[in-house]
Amino acid sequence: MTDDSPTRYEVNAPNAKGLYVGDGVQVNVFGGRPEPAWPIAVGRVPPLADCWQPRPDEQALLPVGNSRTAVLTQVLSGMGGVGKTQLAVGWATSLWQREHVDLLLWADAGSRQSIVSAYAQAAAAVGADSRLEGEQAAQWFLQWLATTGRRWAVVLDDLTRPADLTGWWPPATGAGSVVVTTRRGDSALRRDNRVLVQVGLFAASQAHEYLTAKLAAHPGLADDVHGVAADLGYLPLALAQSAAYMIDRNMTCGAYRGRLADRRRGLEHLVPEPESLPDEHQATVAATWSLSVDHADTLRPAGLSRPLLQLASLLDPNGIPAAVLTAPPVSAWLSNAAGAEVMAEDVHDAVRNLHLLSLAVHDPGNPARSLRVHALVQRATRDQTPPAVRDSATVAAADALQAVWPAADTDPDPDLGQALRANTEHLHHTNPDPLWTPDNGVHVVLFTAGSRLGQVGQVRAAVDYLQRMHQTAHRRLGPDHHDTMAARANVAYWRGASGDVAGAVEAYELLLDDISRVLGPDHPDTLTTRGNLARWRGQAGDAGGAAAASEQLLGDRLRVLGPDHPHTLTTRANVAYWRGQAGDAAGAAAAFEQLLADRLRVLGPDHPDTLATRHNLATWRGEAGDAAGAAAAFEQLVADRVRVVGADHPDTLTSRHSLAGWRGAAGDAGGTVAAFEDLLADRVRALGPDHPDTLATRHSLAYWRGQAGDAAGAATAFEHLLGDRLRVLGPDHPDTLNTRSNLAGWQGRAGDAAGAVAGYEQLLADRLRVLGADHPHTLATRRSLAHWRERFGELPSENGARTETEE
Secondary structure, three states, X not given: OOOOXXXXXXXXXXXXXXXXXXXXXXXXXXXXOOOOOOOEEEOOOOOOOOOOOOOHHHHHOOOOOOOOOOOOEEEEEOOXXXXXXXXXXXXXXXHHHOOOOOEEEEEEOOOHHHHHHHHHHHHHHHOOOOOOOHHHHHHHHHHHHHHOOOOEEEEEEEEOOHHHHOOOOOOOOOOEEEEEEEOOOOHHHHOOOEEEEEOOOOOHHHHHHHHHHHOOOOHHHOOOHHHHHHHOOOOHHHHHHHHHHHHHHOOOHHHHHHHHHHHHHHOOOOOOOOOOOOOOOHHHHHHHHHHHHHXXXXXXXXXXXXXXXXXXXXXXXXXXXHHHHOOHHHHHHHHHHHOOOOOHHHHHHHHHHHHHOOXXXXXXXXXXXXXXXXXXXXXXXXHOOOHHHHHHHHHHHHHHHHHHOOOOOOOOOHHHHHHHHHHHHHHHHHOOHHHEEOOOEEOHHHHHHHHHHHHOOOHHHHHXXXXXXXXXXXXXXXXXXXXXXXXXXHHHHHHHHOOOHHHHHHHHHHHHHHHHHHHOOOOHHHHHHHHHHHHHHHHOXXXXXXXXXXXXXXXXXXXXXXXXOHHHHHHHHHHHHHHHHOOOHHHHHHHHHHHHHHHHHHHOOOOHHHHHHHHHHHHHHHHOOOHHHHHHHHHHHHHHHHHHHOOOOHXXXXXXXXXXXXXXXXXXXXXXXXXXXXXXHHHHHHHOOOOHHHHHHHHHHHHHHHHOOOHHHHHHHHHHHHHHHHHHHOOOOHHHHHHHHHHHHHHHHOOOHHHHHHHHHHHHHHHHHHHOOOOHHHHHHHHHXXXXXXXXXXXOOOOOOOOHHHO
């Protein structure tokens, strides 16, 4: 039976260090997408600074869709603290308030991963298929920007490495505009009609107006505004800190100038951190910071503002999640630093003190990026933090990030997930040594960051991240350390998930040799590696080899773990699956029947694994020739899934899909067409028109229309489906290739043998390229091509050859 709803692999959860301990792949099905309600804002625009000063640079920024100029991307470049982000905030806020855009995207551009994640979030917001994730969703979004007629604006804030935007620059169209903020001035930022706008310091008059406005409610303090502005070099960041300090201390400008001079002399002995940026104003920020943090530490809760800022200086300047700052590991570290028990409300008060004195920006309405600390303030803080304190704060921050990260099997908040990844990356870059120790190995949060990249669809980024992690582990811990091999295992897994199945097989083969030598043949990680190796061999086309390897693994898991251990039951499921894929449908059905009895006994009738086993048992009974029995079993399973998880749950809809297909296989092609039409309407409503499951139902509906006698209608439906699968999934996705196969076959059955030959010839070339010569799908395409060439009068057909649509 041709069906896009295959039986399932099964997999167990990863262990603490991210070593995948399953034998297959779990397909996560997410819900539908909301209908876009324009206008849409994605990402949170930072608040506009108090007493914000309009600047000449702002006037250069172009409105969205300015048809009078070809300049559609502007790069605001300048040193830290001059107000580049504030210029972008003013521009974006004005566009939004004047309703000049339908879509406003504010994205953290601190890394390639954060850019891709922001694009993926925007894709979901404007209507992309909810199953598109990561890089696929981001590419979809760029294509949407290039073709939409809606007005859009994109801000890429704090671009650290221009190379991170290679391949990810928003398109130049008349419908949208882009603003990038960065300290960099590379020539690459000027290409392709991009304009570099240099952002400098406040002019003397602007600095005077700013301080005058800030001190307007305290006229007695403004005795030497010009002197303070000159002392601070007209740097906006330092001016903000000085004004906040003077107001809170009720100190005149003259008195502040004297105290600032004394503090500068006291800091002359400090040595900046080795990778500090060559900002000439760093000494100014260090002095204003030092005065302000001393005062903040006297405010209630006393003694807490400084250690909180020390920890925050290690994390992402673009925003730290509120949950990280109040997580138990941070509370424990702050309690030790402050010498008193610290509660969540104490942390909140300390955060507000930092905000009051312009040492940080607190945005309580944005829990994913609640606290923003400017990079210059972070650097001044780290320069004046003892190394031992910095190291202990690093470990506490890493522990907190790991504690806050949602479980792998949940549907996470994308804003929080991206913020956690960005904070983990920044922490590791800022102070890596405490996260790599011979005794403790790699801190688990580094594994979590890599695996979560893959789980949100950034599979290639996950491979790159984990390869770098493996290289670091090899250098720091040695080749035989457990965490070094765990990193290798993760690289192998995500190579396979990225489409490099042969590479995954090779990597697991090499890993198995080393892990068996180091840990022994019965270690859980050795058994895990064997299971994953079997899985990827099967994916590479060797179903028989995967079945044999899984059977050998099952014997060892029975001996080591016992018959009722979850890993043993999972391995039994995969033995049955690969046995069926290798051609023994009856053996697969018998194995799933035995497994069902044990899962009923161990897990109960309503457990998801029990219901999944019933699904697989019914499928393989049908594949073994009992189509009517399969239909009856699926009818009962649908009723139970409606009762347990509801009528619109993806698993319920999947079982309805299989039920319809097996009814057709049992002889009721017309009834099957009606069932798939009903299911298609429900999947469009619940999941959206581009969801892969919706496309699968369209595939099966087209197939059964052909089986019901309408070959031309089937060919037309497959032609329409192919266009959508190319758009949603890409040309090399297995489902796209399968649709091309069916399109060619039904064209032939509708009377166009020449079209079938041409379609299969093109498909064969692509399957050879993507899958290789020995893959079963490649061999099936050869048989189908031979069949239709014989029908077209070119070559004799192979005896018994069947087209793929007939399988």
